Structures are given as C-alpha cells and as structure tokens.
Amino acid sequence: MFLRKKLDKQISKSDIFSLALGAIIGWGAFVLPGDLFLSHIGLQNTIIGMSLGALIMIIIEKNYGFMLSKHAVAGGEYAFTYYSFGRHHALICAWFLGLAYISIVPLNATALSLIAKSMFPGLLEKGFLYSIAGYKVYIGEILVASLALVLFAYFNIKGVKIASALQKVMTMFLVGIVFLLLFMVLNNPEIGNDNISTYLGLSKLSIPKILKILTIAPFAYVGFDCIPQAAEELDFSPKKASKLAMLSIIVGCLIYVMLNIITAFAFTQEMILSSKIDWATGDAVELLLGKIGLYSLGISLLMAIVAGINGFYMAASRILFALSRAGAINSWFSELDKKTKTPKNATLFVMAVSLITPWFGRSVLLWVVNMASIGAVIGYLYTSIAAYKLAKKENDKTIKVTGLLGAIFSSSFCVLLLFPGLRTSLTMPSYIALVAWAILGIVFYRKQAKGYKSMKKETLDKLILNKDSKKLKNAS
Template identity: 40%
Template structure:
C-alpha cells in the first residue's frame, strides 16, 4: 500500500466530537445493566463506587501515556502503532489482536443490549418467532432482525465517513448525559429514597477489599472508551496535544455517570429487596432489569421515555464509537502487512476504511444469534484484551521517553508510565490468575483460547509478507512517515541504534 493512501482519512473530528466519541464509548451497555446484575450483588454500593474511583484514577495515568504517544505518532491504530514503536511488529500484532477482541466484543455487547431494552420498552413486540435457547436466554427472530438492522445501520453510517458519525456522536452523548441525570434526580426525589437503602455497603459474602478489587479488575472494560481517541488521531482537525485533557475529562465524566446510575438503582428502595425482586423475575421467566424497575418507580410510564433516552444514547454511542475504533485498528494492522492488505483499503469517495468496516459488520452480525447470556461471557475477555493494549502503550511510552533526548519533566512522565504499567498488570493478573476475586469464568476462558488460536493463524499466514519488508517501509506504512524513530532491536542495524528526538513538549 502506498504511503499516500494513508493520508486519505478525512481530518474532520473536532475536540467536542472526539470527547463525545470517548464518553459515549465509555458509558455503554454496562452502565445500565451491570448495577443490578453485577455491581450491587457482587460488590455492594460503596465497594462499587470505590472500585470505580480507584479504576478511573489509575486509568488516567494510562490516558496520560496515550497522550505522549499520540503526540509522537498521531496515526490511526493507537496502541498497535505504539507497540510497534517500542517493541516491533510481533508485539504490535499481539497488542492489536488483543484490542480487536476488546473492541468487537463491546460492539456485540451493545448490540445485544438492544434486545433487553426493547423487551422492557415494548414487551412482546419483538419476541416473535422463537428460534432456540442459549444459557437460559430465548432467542427470537424478531429480536435478531432488530439487532441485525442496528448493526447494518451503524456500519453504513461509518462506511459513509467519520464526519457524520462524529456529529451524531455529540447528539447521542448529550441524550445519554441528560437521561442519566434525569434518572438519578427522579429516583433521589422518591419518598422511599433514603441513605439507609444503601446498606450493606459491601457485598456480605465478600471482604471489603475483594469487593473493590472485583470492580477495579474490570475497569479496562468499564472505561475502555477513552482509547478510541488515539484510534482516531489521524482524523483530528486540531492539535493532538489536546488529546490528554479530552481523555481525562471523558474518564472523569464517565465515572460520575456510572456512579449516578448505580446509586439510582441502590437508593430507590433497600437494594437487597430490589435484587431479590430481580431474582424472582428471573425464576418466573421475566425480564429482570433493575435500572428499568427504578425508572418505573421514579417516573411511572414516563420512566420508559427517560430511560430510553439514556440507554439508547449509551448503546448507540458505544456502537458508533467502537465501529470507528475497530476499523481504524484493522486499517493500521493492514498497513503494516500484519493483516491482509484488503483491510487497509480506503473508500475513494467517503475516505473511510470501508473494507475494515465491512469485516467488523460481518463479525458483529453473529451477535444477534448468540443470545445475551453468551455475549455476557465476552465482557471478561474484553477486559483482558484492552488491559493488554494499555500495557503495551504504557511500556512503549516509557521506552520512547527513555530513548529521547529532548524530554522535559522526564521523572514525572516516567512516574506516570510506571503507574500505568502497574495498573495494566494488576487488571490482567486479577482476571487471569486462579483464586482472584475477578478470575474469569470457564466459558470466557474457552472463548479467549479460541481467539488466541485465531490470532496464531493470522500471524503466521501473513508473517512471510511483513517479515521481508525493509524496516523503513514497514515504519512508513504503520506510522505514516519513515523518519519517526522506533526503539526496538531490529534485523536492520540502523534501527534503534541512536538516541532520538521527538518525545518532548
């Protein structure tokens, strides 16, 4: 692929659009479903809020590391490109493949959430044409048609270019924020709302520390949306140096919105009673959605409209944001020959990576037929994949800072990198080490094994192509320019042999 092809992505994203991209990708399906399904039952209100705060605070250090790398190499691909800068093509593939898993998983999760939303808003309307049952979740033809239509719609919007998708993201993020604030305000004004409803503050079957660690461990899943920003860096219409503040503000806004929804579910009535009611609904074969029940308590029938604004904003911004992130990541991997060049083609009219978008659509179209229970299995997989992406980005930022000569505030920057590295490692360890309070389930582990096996296939099927390319050509394809220094040992003795400039202010 010629270098000039890399420059065809349209530089049309404004700071507001990028912030909306990040926030909308952070606050998705999990914000509305997990309070009743996981947060309160497994961690309790205070355990959840502390876990949110700790995870968001530490992930801000990861975002700072990303901001260093965005300035250094403002190209599509994000952590994939940064892993290449620091550690070479094999590390870049591992990082990129892990992130593809995380990103596509989140699109699938948000698409699957549509079935739950419409079961609540329009009971029975889409539950026609029963097909089969998977892990206790009935799959209906009507719901598969609904989810398939949403998959194709957002794929088409992104196919036609990032400009319209970015504008849509701002509108959806506004609806999301207004809906959540209204939901919390209505719930807090209920006569039954009282702080005593938050007792017990931590899940009674866990220690306080394990409650916090459980939520912290899935922070990469909860706040993953901020790293859609570096994926779109090549399309910024502004100075990439502004990306740091955009990401940090998006993370902080995200933790506030997550906390408001969780508190709304917990404070309306004693939350153990709410959870018991949801268990009874499940046993009776009903749709158990604690956030939906709270909306009904707060607003009656009008609650469906308030919740619809928030949830549809969250789900649609998540779908839209991760379509952008996934397609740009696949584009960058194809540029380096690490994936087939087919993924790297850019539409001559819409200036979008349209074939990468078509591939994403094809994978996500499996979601409607999998059922919500199966899709939930990939939440943990998503956390593992994004945790790996965070780790490589922080390691690469550290290597660039150490290898550059014009760095200001080197000690402070290296401290941020160290905290980011430790945060990433802790998240991965908590998810993968047996005995951890956040150890992923058997089904998730097998799905992860299948993804790794698929990665081996792609890696070795294309390795002969990129391995024979001169380093300068590979660098030009991935980073957009051959003069951007890299910091790994190469078969080319001229690469990585000297100290470099370019990582400072």
C-alpha cells in the same frame, strides 16, 4: 515502493469527546447496578472501586497522551508498540485489542433487546429459534440487532462527519437525561433515605469486593482509548485530545455512580436479590418517577447502546485499517471509500462479523467479551511500557512515573483476570475463548503474515508511523 494511504483530518474536539464518552457508557452502566454492583458488591464498594478505577485509567491515559503526541497516526497502540518493541509485539497487541473492539459492537447491538424486554415485554420475543447456554434466541431480537448494525455501518462509511454528528447528539441525550433523573430523585420530598441508608456504614466496606470492581475497570472504561485509533483524523493537537480523554473518563465515572445512587434510593440489596426485579435501575426509576421517568431512562439507554455501536465501529475499523496499511493483513481492509475517505472495507468486515454473533445469543457473546477485557489490558500494558521506555530516553520524570504505574496496574489487571481460583478470574468458557483466539493468531501469523515479517524496517516505519527511519534514529 509502497503508497501510504491517508485518512482525512475531519474530527473536531466535540466529536472526539462524544466518541470516547459514548463508547465508555454502554449498556453495562444501566444493567450492572442490579446485576452486580448493588446486588453483590454494595453501593460504597462500587463507588470506591469505580472511582479508583477511573483514577487508574487517567494515569494510564497520561501514557496514551504522551505516545499520541509522538505518533498521531491511525492504529493507536499498534503504532506505539511498533515504535518501542517492533513489528511482532505490535501485531500481538493489535490482535487482542482488535478482538476487544470488534466484540463490543455486537454486544451493544444485542443489548437493544434489553430495552424491549423492560419497556415493551414480548415485543421482540417473536420467532423462537433455540436456546444456547440458557439464553433463548428469537428471530425478532436478531432482526433488530442486525438492523442497528447495518445502519451504523452505513453511517460510518458515509463519512466521519455524519457518524460524529450522530455521536454528539446521542451522547448529549444520554448524559443529560441521567443528570436530570438524579436531580429529580434528590429533589423529590416524597423519596426517603431508608433504602439507600442500608448500603452505608463501615461494616459494609470490603476490600475483596472493591478489587472485584477494579477488575472490570478495563471493560467499564474502555472507550477513552478509541481516541488514539482516530488520531490521524484529528483536526486539533494531540495534547487537547488527551485532556478530552481524561474528561470522558471522569464523566463516565459520574454516570456509573449516579445510576447506582438512583437505583439504591428505590431498592435494598435484599429487594434486588429477591428475583422479583428484572431491571433494577429501570424498575427503580419507574417506582420513583413513574412511566415518564422510565421512558426517559429508556431513551438514555438507547442512546448509550447506539453510541457504543457507533464508537466501536470507528475504533475497530481504524485498527484494521492500520494493520492492513502496514501489510500485516490483506490490503483489502485498507481500501477507502472514494468520496468520504473512510475505511469502507474494514467497516464492512466488522459489520459482517457482528451480524453473525446475535445468532449465538448473549450468553456466548458475554464469554467472548469477558475474555476480550484482556485485549484492552494488553493495550494498556504495552502503551504504558512504551511510554516509560521513551520517557526514560527523554528524561521526562512525570511520564516515567505514570508509565511505571500504568505497567504495574495493567499487569495486576492481567493477574486478577487470568490467575485461576480468584473471585475476579475469568470463567472457563472465557478461558477457552482466549486460548482459541491466541491459537488462531499463531496460525494466522505463520500462514498469512509472510510479507509483513520480511518487510524492511524503513518501509514499515513509513507505513505505520509515517516517519523516516533516519529521523526516528536521530530522535532516539
């Protein structure tokens, strides 16, 4: 007889919205306008690509919402995949999705150095250690990233209420400041349209460049799928959670677009490519609105980074908890804090892994994160097919359409990312990291998952879905 551990229902609607939105808007929204969007893609192509990406994510989210209404348990895609395809596919899905969530935690933590470099040059560049893949590693940057990782692990262990309250405050500042900055730029009579007009016109449109933006949509909008990970802790209906997830995608898209527009008002593509500009969005705000604007943007970026750390701590720890509760990984991961009933050990594990990564530098970490985009896409693919399969049984025409479209879009993302030779494909280091993670998964499955493979279906149904096998058969 297995005792099924449960998480308390203590996450409100505002909590879950701030969790999803804070996870979506990470450091990339503030850095990519100069590094990729305006410098290589163009403003029009970026807006079209990000808008289409948001629409695709909303279609995929419809599938998440449908499955969530059936299985509101921790683990999200792991539970959805188990119900439709069994334990083996569920483990594959969770294996790659877990990597995506875990890798984004330290990526956000190491992004704290980006703020210091732009606003306080040289502040953290103390104690040079070595260079890896062209990135200089400093002990000062490692210490700051480590402090943030430990601090938010502590907040997550001390309770969902504390972590959620922090998330709401951070997300409010993040969104409010970006809206305020755009308002100030648009209403400043001294700011002309000369620079932004260079990005406009039919001749600037490019389908290959729009497709390039579409390939990063799974990474840009990853965060809305944090909601299913915390499904077991929601104190309201899953249908409302789905609507909040869609709203988070829309607001996330607006933030991406607004930051690009602000930057385009200050610099042409040629100016950004001149290599005289380190942080295009930061330099743009300082040029247009002065130091006060720059410091305001810095606060917004700080909120985005720490909100991302907090959000993905919650998502990563919940999927590890769900795997452990089902017997797929060691039971240590599903141990709960006695007072707060949060997955303490899973959170500590995410922290421990994250504390290692800053020592390798951001270049190496970016290889892993680029590869981890595949993890998010695999989650989208399994969920969409699972939704289509179940909708077909229930004759739900709307979800049959969104399920099929979601599967097509997710498969297309996989092709664009994995097919060698395409402009959108992964780099060689990312391919190597992907193969290494897959091999590690095979070794783990053969050596460590013996109990999981032999466990009775009736037991797994209860542990993963919290449902009786007979009721599941009747429902199907």
